Amino acid sequence: MEPKEHLHSKKNGTSCEILTQLMHHSFYSAEMICGLQYLHSRGIIHRDFKPDNVMLSSEGHIKIVDFGLAAEGVFDKDTITGRIGTFAYMAPEVIRGKEYNAAVDWWSFGITLCEMATGQFPFHEENCLGEVTRSILKDQPTYPDWISNKLHHLLQKLLKKKACNRLGINGNIREDPFYESIDWEELENKSVSPPFQPEAQSSEDFKDCRMTTLQFLQERVTLGNYILQDFSYQSPGWQA
Structure with missing residues (x-):
C-alpha cells in the first residue's frame, strides 16, 4: 500500500506556521463534516469517502464527489450490508461483512483527517493485505507524537472499532474542542473565507486527467492548477 504523500502537512516549522496549518485542517475538515451531515440527513451514505473524492472548488471550498458506491434511503437506525469502498478507508464493520450505517463514513473521515494532518495512515501499511486487515481490525490507531492533543482526541x-461508539453517530462532532474556532452557521452560509482561493483555469487544464485532490494542503503547492470545474455534490447553502 503506497503512502499518502499527497496529503502530507509538514510537522517542521515555526509555531505560527503550525498554528496556521491546524486552522486550515479545522476549516477544511469542518466543511467535510457539513457535507457528510447533509448527505446523512437525506439518507445517503457515501461509502467511499477518501481524499480522492474530496475536491477544492474554484472558490476554495470543499466538495464531496463520486457517488457511484453511495447507498440511499438509509435513515436513523436503518442498516445495510455490502463490502463496498476503498479498502484502506473501510470501517471494521464493512470489512467484517456486518450490517452498518452512516458510521462508516465517519470512520473514513477519520482516516482522511489523519492523513490530511499528518501524512500518515494510522494503521500498519504493509504490502500484505492480510496484515493491513488485521491491523485495522485489531490494532489501535497510532499517530505522530507531535500532533496536538485536540486532534489526537478527535x-x-x-x-472507534465499535460503530455505536464512533463520533458522528455517538455525540455531536461540531461540539468537539478541535472545532472550537468554527462558527458553523457562518461556515454553512459561506460567510467564512477559505484559506486559499485558486485562480480559475481554462478547460484545457482538465482535459487529460481527473483533478488530484487536497493537494492544496501540501507545503508550497500551486493552487492555480487544482480547480473543480464540475462536481457531484454541493450543499444548497454553498451555492452562489
Whole structure:
C-alpha cells in the first residue's frame, strides 16, 4: 500500500506556521463534516469517502464527489450490508461483512483527517493485505507524537472499532474542542473565507486527467492548477 504523500502537512516549522496549518485542517475538515451531515440527513451514505473524492472548488471550498458506491434511503437506525469502498478507508464493520450505517463514513473521515494532518495512515501499511486487515481490525490507531492533543482526541473518537461508539453517530462532532474556532452557521452560509482561493483555469487544464485532490494542503503547492470545474455534490447553502 503506497503512502499518502499527497496529503502530507509538514510537522517542521515555526509555531505560527503550525498554528496556521491546524486552522486550515479545522476549516477544511469542518466543511467535510457539513457535507457528510447533509448527505446523512437525506439518507445517503457515501461509502467511499477518501481524499480522492474530496475536491477544492474554484472558490476554495470543499466538495464531496463520486457517488457511484453511495447507498440511499438509509435513515436513523436503518442498516445495510455490502463490502463496498476503498479498502484502506473501510470501517471494521464493512470489512467484517456486518450490517452498518452512516458510521462508516465517519470512520473514513477519520482516516482522511489523519492523513490530511499528518501524512500518515494510522494503521500498519504493509504490502500484505492480510496484515493491513488485521491491523485495522485489531490494532489501535497510532499517530505522530507531535500532533496536538485536540486532534489526537478527535481522531481517537472517530476511529472507534465499535460503530455505536464512533463520533458522528455517538455525540455531536461540531461540539468537539478541535472545532472550537468554527462558527458553523457562518461556515454553512459561506460567510467564512477559505484559506486559499485558486485562480480559475481554462478547460484545457482538465482535459487529460481527473483533478488530484487536497493537494492544496501540501507545503508550497500551486493552487492555480487544482480547480473543480464540475462536481457531484454541493450543499444548497454553498451555492452562489
